[in-house]
Amino acid sequence: MRVGGWAADAGLGVIFAAVLAFWAYRIADSWGGGYWGFDCAAGAVVCVIALARRFDPARAAAAGLAVAATAALAARFADLPSEPGPGMALGLAVLVGTAVRALPVVTACGVAAGGLAVATGSLLTAHTLAAGVPSVTAMNVLVWAAAVVAGLFPRLLDARRRAVAEGVRRAERLRLARELHDVVAHHVTGIVVQAQAARLVAHKSPGKAGDALAEIEAAGSDALAAMRRVVGLLRDPDEPAARAPGGPGGLGGLDELVGRFEAGGRAVRLRLPDEEETATWPPEVAGTVYRVVQESLTNISRHAPNSRSVTVSVERDRETLTVEVADDSPRGPSRHHQRGGYGLIGMRERVEALGGTLRAGPRPGSGWSVRATLPVPRAKALPERARR
Numbered sequence: 339m340r341v342g343g344w345a346a347d348a349g350l351g352v353i354f355a356a357v358l359a360f361w362a363y364r365i366a367d368s369w370g371g372g373y374w375g376f377d378c379a380a381g382a383v384v385c386v387i388a389l390a391r392r393f394d395p396a397r398a399a400a401a402g403l404a405v406a407a408t409a410a411l412a413a414r415f416a417d418l419p420s421e422p423g424p425g426m427a428l429g430l431a432v433l434v435g436t437a438v439r440a441l442p443v444v445t446a447c448g449v450a451a452g453g454l455a456v457a458t459g460s461l462l463t464a465h466t467l468a469a470g471v472p473s474v475t476a477m478n479v480l481v482w483a484a485a486v487v488a489g490l491f492p493r494l495l496d497a498r499r500r501a502v503a504e505g506v507r508r509a510e511r512l513r514l515a516r517e518l519h520d521v522v523a524h525h526v527t528g529i530v531v532q533a534q535a536a537r538l539v540a541h542k543s544p545g546k547a548g549d550a551l552a553e554i555e556a557a558g559s560d561a562l563a564a565m566r567r568v569v570g571l572l573r574d575p576d577e578p579a580a581r582a583p584g585g586p587g588g589l590g591g592l593d594e595l596v597g598r599f600e601a602g603g604r605a606v607r608l609r610l611p612d613e614e615e616t617a618t619w620p621p622e623v624a625g626t627v628y629r630v631v632q633e634s635l636t637n638i639s640r641h642a643p644n645s646r647s648v649t650v651s652v653e654r655d656r657e658t659l660t661v662e663v664a665d666d667s668p669r670g671p672s673r674h675h676q677r678g679g680y681g682l683i684g685m686r687e688r689v690e691a692l693g694g695t696l697r698a699g700p701r702p703g704s705g706w707s708v709r710a711t712l713p714v715p716r717a718k719a720l721p722e723r724a725r726r
Contacts, residue, residue: 349387350432354385355552358425365419376418380409381425388432395440399433399449406456414462420474422460427478430456431485446493450486457482481488510684511691520621527577529557591628596650597634609651619659623714626688627652627661630696633681634663634708642667642706659714664707685710 358381365374384402391398406422413421422430430453437449457478536550596606610616616624631650638645645667653660682698685708689696694712701707 343392347392351385351389354382354388354425354429357428358382358385361424365423366420369419373419376409376416377421377423378425380405380412380421381423381429384426384433386427388429390726391433391436394432395436396445396449399437399441402430402433403449403452403456407459410459420460420472422456422478423474424477427457427481431481431488435489438486439493440489444487445636454479458517468505485550487721495512506681506683507687510687526705529554532557587694592631592650592652595628595632595635599639599648601653604638604645605647607647607649607651609649609653611652611654615654619714622692623712626692626694626710626712627659629688630661630685630708630710633685636667636708637681637708638663638667644668645705647717656716657714659712660709661712662707662709664701664705666705668704682708 346697356437358378362374362378365377371505387398387402387405406426409421409426413419434449434453438446440446441449458475460478461472461476532550532554536554539546539550556601573639592608592610596608600606634651635648638648645665648663648665651660682696686696689710689712692712694710696710698708699706
């Protein structure tokens with residue numbers, strides 16, 4: 339358990355003890371004798387179970403409800419003070435709220451229904467039925483309702499966050515699928531052109547037909563490699579196909595992107611490989627590089643207004659490509675939370691779809707960096723006659 343969890347439970351234990359002691363004093367003052375002992379003991383058992391709920395919330399809730407129901411029946415037949423008392427009600431509220439917050443829907447509903455049954459079951463032990471709804475029953479029902487609301491609200495927030503995150507992932511998959519569709523179309527076009535050239539070669543020089551077929555085979559292998567990256571991605575047929583910035587291969591769009599960012603008053607150091615090298619990269623890789631830089635610069639504009647300079651570097655080491663965007667903004671207490679938005683989810687989805695990795699976090703000293711690593715297979719250029 340985290341330190342914060344231990345501290346919260348320690349504070350909760352102090353509250354439990356205070357409520358149990360207060361209610362024992364009230365019972366002793368109004369009922370006299372040792373009537374307070376049963377309520378204090380039963381309430382203490384439920385409170386201890388509530389403090390141990392983190393180990394197994396479902397079993398803890400079932401045990402707490404069972405103890406509360408047993409205490410209510412015992413109070414009914416032994417003519418003891420009404421149960422559940424405030425201490426036990428508070429312990430049950432913690433158990434019910436935790437179950438509603440964390441357990442599966444069916445189990446959570448079962449625990450909530452059990453809590454309501456125990457709360458309304460306090461009518462059996464009430465001693466003032468003629469005066470309307472007994473105060474102990476009203477207290478138990480109100481505490482139960484507050485527990486359900488306290489557990490349901492964060493559960494709904496978590497569900498909304500998951501839905502938004504899934505929507506971001508799906509949108510990124512659709513965008514990548516559209517770009518890869520264009521990549522495959524590019525490869526298939528090259529295959530068609532080479533097949534047409536092979537027909538001419540077969541008529542004029544049958545002995546050279548084997549070379550043409552080998553070139554077609556190589557182009558087909560490239561197309562299959564690109565197609566494998568599309569597997570598992572969905573494409574929305576209602577949206578028009580979108581081409582990656584800069585066209586197939588190359589990083590021509592980065593200069594314009596950085597220029598627009600510099601217009602906002604920040605200096606950008608841009609380090610790119612030679613154009614001859616970037617032109618041979620697969621289009622889906624070049625599009626992902628652009629997307630990482632674009633999203634990173636957008637995050638800097640939104641969440642790092644005090645940054646003065648940004649470094650964008652794209653480096654290749656053999657068959658590994660590294661993209662890093664780093665700023666120099668001072669570190670703030672809430673910055674990590676601000677910079678962990680849904681844009682990172684989309685970038686990570688795209689990078690991992692291509693077999694790469696993405697890391698985002700604070701830099702040593704100050705600033706923030708986004709670093710993506712992508713595999714870059716060696717590209718095969720189309721033969722000269724296929725480009726004509």
